[in-house]
Amino acid sequence: MGYHYSVMLGETIELLSPKNDGIYVDLTLGRGGTSEAILQRIPNGHLYSFDLDDEALEESRSRLEQSGNNFTLVKSNFAYFADRLREMGVTKVDGITADLGVSSPQFDEANRGFSYREDAPLDMRMDQNNPLNATIIVNAYPFERLLKVFKEYGEDPFSYQIAKEIVRQREKKTIETTGELVDLIKRCKPAKELAKKGHPAKQIFQALRVEVNDELGNLRKMLDSFDGLLTSGGRIAIITFQSLEDRLVKEKFKSLTVVEGSREDVMLFPNQIQEAPYRPLTKKPLVASAEELAENHRSKPAKLRAIEKK
Numbered sequence: 001m002g003y004h005y006s007v008m009l010g011e012t013i014e015l016l017s018p019k020n021d022g023i024y025v026d027l028t029l030g031r032g033g034t035s036e037a038i039l040q041r042i043p044n045g046h047l048y049s050f051d052l053d054d055e056a057l058e059e060s061r062s063r064l065e066q067s068g069n070n071f072t073l074v075k076s077n078f079a080y081f082a083d084r085l086r087e088m089g090v091t092k093v094d095g096i097t098a099d100l101g102v103s104s105p106q107f108d109e110a111n112r113g114f115s116y117r118e119d120a121p122l123d124m125r126m127d128q129n130n131p132l133n134a135t136i137i138v139n140a141y142p143f144e145r146l147l148k149v150f151k152e153y154g155e156d157p158f159s160y161q162i163a164k165e166i167v168r169q170r171e172k173k174t175i176e177t178t179g180e181l182v183d184l185i186k187r188c189k190p191a192k193e194l195a196k197k198g199h200p201a202k203q204i205f206q207a208l209r210v211e212v213n214d215e216l217g218n219l220r221k222m223l224d225s226f227d228g229l230l231t232s233g234g235r236i237a238i239i240t241f242q243s244l245e246d247r248l249v250k251e252k253f254k255s256l257t258v259v260e261g262s263r264e265d266v267m268l269f270p271n272q273i274q275e276a277p278y279r280p281l282t283k284k285p286l287v288a289s290a291e292e293l294a295e296n297h298r299s300k301p302a303k304l305r306a307i308e309k310k
């Protein structure tokens with residue numbers, strides 16, 4: 001069970017502008033809010049919704065059935081979504097959307113180990129079959145690798161101290177719970193730092209989550225595989241929640257909407273002009289409106305970008 005507020009839902013649907021007989025893909029089903037909104041606009045089309053979390057798939061099915069039966073739920077990592085679709089005979093789609101990160105039920109259910117506010121086993125797997133979890137990373141990664149994860153994915157200025165303290169601590173006893181890790185992180189930060197807004201463990205928990213779920217690797221694979229599937233006029237809209245993800249989406253979209261080396265000041269014959277294969281639908285990323293932020297503070301870091309295939 002659990003409720004998830006669908007971030008920037010109206011904006012996402014407007015950008016996708018689903019055609020009533022189109023084929024659409026929701027790469028991050030979650031609790032089905034985005035999928036439901038798409039399904040309601042495509043009575044003669046079909047929706048393929050992906051998630052790697054068993055609970056998300058189980059909980060969303062009945063919600064979607066209320067809007068139609070023209071959908072297929074796929075348990076798969078979206079890194080391989082193009083292969084999965086081709087295996088099902090789908091070679092062209094009209095729109096793709098992704099709303100990255102964890103859902104509120106994943107975050108709020110203490111036993112999933114994502115939250116620094118609850119004491120639970122250090123887990124953080126979105127996919128319950130993933131052999132890697134946060135306990136393994138914290139207790140088995142060598143110091144240098146731990147430091148790299150904390151610095152690159154969490155950008156915590158106390159990464160060095162925290163990685164050192166983890167190595168010291170785990171020699172005495174395995175670190176097994178979110179509570180133990182939160183206490184350890186707090187010990188590594190000066191009082192001035194602890195008094196700042198935001199939870200002191202937020203960045204380290206983010207770093208571990210990104211590493212456990214290979215979030216950037218999966219996003220890269222997905223970004224490298226959608227082009228062949230989109231029809232002309234097809235659109236892709238992606239919501240990210242942290243700067244590393246947003247940078248990957250921004251760079252990929254830029255590479256598809258701007259021809260490198262094109263110069264507006266040089267007169268070219270029409271046959272010399274190289275056109276970019278996509279056009280941007282969002283010149284700057286869209287962010288949540290003030291009304292949305294008043295209803296859902298988790299929308300705050302969200303950035304929505306979209307492009308259309310020519």
Ligand SMILES: C[S@@+](CC[C@H](N)C(=O)[O-])C[C@H]1O[C@@H](n2cnc3c(N)ncnc32)[C@H](O)[C@@H]1O
Binds near residue numbers: 027
């Ligand atoms: C923020 S939620 C999506 C919420 C959804 N838009 C809604 O309205 O309920 C993100 C979902 O994406 C899933 N997810 C994250 N990374 C994934 C991946 N690599 N492959 C498939 N699903 C993934 C998570 O399990 C989670 O359920």
